[in-house]
Amino acid sequence: MSAGDSPMLEIRGLRHDYAGRTVLSVPAWDVARGDASLVLGPSGSGKTTLLNVIAGLATPTAGTVRVAGADATSMAPAQRDAY
Secondary structure (H helix, E strand, O other), rough: OOOOOOOEEEEEEEEEEOOEEEEEEEEEEOOOOOOOOOOOOOOOOOOHHHHHHHHHHOOOOOEEEEEOOOOOOOOHHHHHHOO
């Protein structure tokens, strides 16, 4: 990715807590346009939670998720539905 390109997916300081415990923690992750990524981990490691947060179906406890420049974590519920 060149300096002027923005990533297709940009995650910063992402954390999701459930029932008093942290179930997902992603300090930073960028995926460039056209790149592919694989998310691996054992059952209960947060893979589905991560995908739900990226898709706007879940709101994280902390951090930001930008997809194609749109900040999915700061959208109102109606905006997330349209997104």
